Amino acid sequence: MSSTSNKKWFNGAIGTIILSLIAAIIYDYIKEQPILSTITTISNNIWRFIKNLFSVEIQLWLIISLLLLYKIIKWFYIKVQKSKIPELPENLKNYKADDFKNWKWKWDWKWDSNKAKWKIINLWPFCKKCDIELLDKSNFIQSAMKCPKCEQYFQESKIDDSKGVESMIYDNIQKGRI
Ligand SMILES: [Zn+2]
Numbered sequence: 001m002s003s004t005s006n007k008k009w010f011n012g013a014i015g016t017i018i019l020s021l022i023a024a025i026i027y028d029y030i031k032e033q034p035i036l037s038t039i040t041t042i043s044n045n046i047w048r049f050i051k052n053l054f055s056v057e058i059q060l061w062l063i064i065s066l067l068l069l070y071k072i073i074k075w076f077y078i079k080v081q082k083s084k085i086p087e088l089p090e091n092l093k094n095y096k097a098d099d100f101k102n103w104k105w106k107w108d109w110k111w112d113s114n115k116a117k118w119k120i121i122n123l124w125p126f127c128k129k130c131d132i133e134l135l136d137k138s139n140f141i142q143s144a145m146k147c148p149k150c151e152q153y154f155q156e157s158k159i160d161d162s163k164g165v166e167s168m169i170y171d172n173i174q175k176g177r178i
Pocket of ligand 1: 127128129130131132147148149150151152
């Protein structure tokens with residue numbers, strides 16, 4: 001080996017050792033310095049923040065906000081729906097009672113926004129003779145209705161089907177019988 005190549009080898013070895021030393025120092029510095037502990041602190045803080053986010057107070061606050069939001073949306077929805085209700089036609093305004101089979105029937109009209117038409121609600125039978133609301137005397141054995149005034153008693157076979165009455169009311173309107 002020539003002295004020049006010896007020198008090159010020596011320089012290379014020294015260079016490698018110095019570089020290794022610098023790398024070791026940097027590694028130790030990073031290890032010693034609070035970089036990792038800073039990361040740990042940050043992650044701990046993030047975790048604490050997440051935990052706080054789901055704490056009771058935050059949950060309560062969220063629930064209250066959601067409830068308020070629901071109330072506001074509902075209020076707007078009702079307002080919009082109400083503004084859409086058309087006026088009750090004259091023929092329906094006057095047609096809220098009629099006689100069918102055994103009884104007199106009374107009802108109210110309500111706008112059905114889904115079907116965009118007026119529907120019957122609160123349909124209830126009345127005593128034809130006394131014009132009084134019949135009492136439901138049904139039990140788990142049989143269906144029965146009774147007039148509180150004349151005490152006429154209607155058992156199963158004499159009870160009119162309210163669905164059938166409803167159909168007859170709609171039929172009367174459709175065919176212009178009212
Ligand atoms: Zn009666």
